Amino acid sequence: MTGTGKAFFAALVLLGLPASAQAHRLDEYLQATTVTLARDHILLHLRLTPGVDVAESIIRQIDRNGDGRLSFAERRSYVWQVTQRLSFSLNGHSDRLLTEVAKFPSLTAIRTGTGVIDLQIRIKTSLQKGNYHLAYTNRGAGPETVWLVNCLQPQDPAIHIVQQKRSENQSSYMLDFSISPS
Template sequence: MSRAGQACLAAIALLLLPASAQAHRLDEYLQATTFSLARDHIALHLRLTPGVDVAPGLIRQIDRNGDGSLSVSEQHAYVTHVMHTLSLSLNGQSEHLLVQAMTFPSLADMQNGTGVIDLELTLPARLRQGDNHLAYRNRGDGPDTVWLANCLLPQDSAIHVIGQHRAADQSSYELDFSVSAP
């Protein structure tokens, strides 16, 4: 077999091998928020993913007694802390979010950069017909925090996203949308 044929066979063999490397965040604490609009509420899905380099500090922050596990009360305390870093207003009125669900990963997953703290939050609100404006701010946790914010396509055909505006670092997000009669 020619050298070119051997090289081609080697390349094909490498492509057939399962990929063992996975991408993991290293030096950032990603806080990604998605918004979902409905007539009677706005849902926020907040996914907090500490990178390998920042996970030890975050674990120390959550695991207050240092016992190597995250108790339910420590998880609740951290979610309360996170909630204090968020602000939300709808049509110029400050609003309070409610926690619907929270899931914490294992410490090993957090240390490996694959653990996601998953928070489902809601703002119970009756959306008014016509134009609406949502403003969101996430003040995060320290200099290693990075943010993402986006709105999901509304499932209700009467709700239309008009525009999204973000700060350059996406820690602030504004959403303009309209609601038509059903």
């Protein structure tokens, strides 16, 4: 293959690579939630990803003293703020949301749009045979916030997803599911 042929082939290969590998969210604060159902618990897994254009605003919300570091107390306070904007109920009964895991990326990762704040909230349950209605709302952090929410396929074959409903912007979510006899 000639030098021109090699260059043309290389250009074709590069054009064939997915553009998303280099893409980062810009002007939105993505708050994506997955719901995992099990008989003894429900897990809400939130992945909060500030875009490049809103990153400094989110960092200021976390780094309250402006020292350029996210202390344990600042991270804990931010997690509390996030959970205060969430509501959850199962068959009309609200439960207090307690964060089990809270991981924060580096400030550099947040600034470049690749940093994900990872929160896991576990609600203890003792689900028996029957029908259930779960309601979840995330009131977000401001006008730049966008939401995604979905339920993961249950590992327990007795748990059946009946129906999912979301508000148009996905800040509110309802899930009907049932548990059949083992």
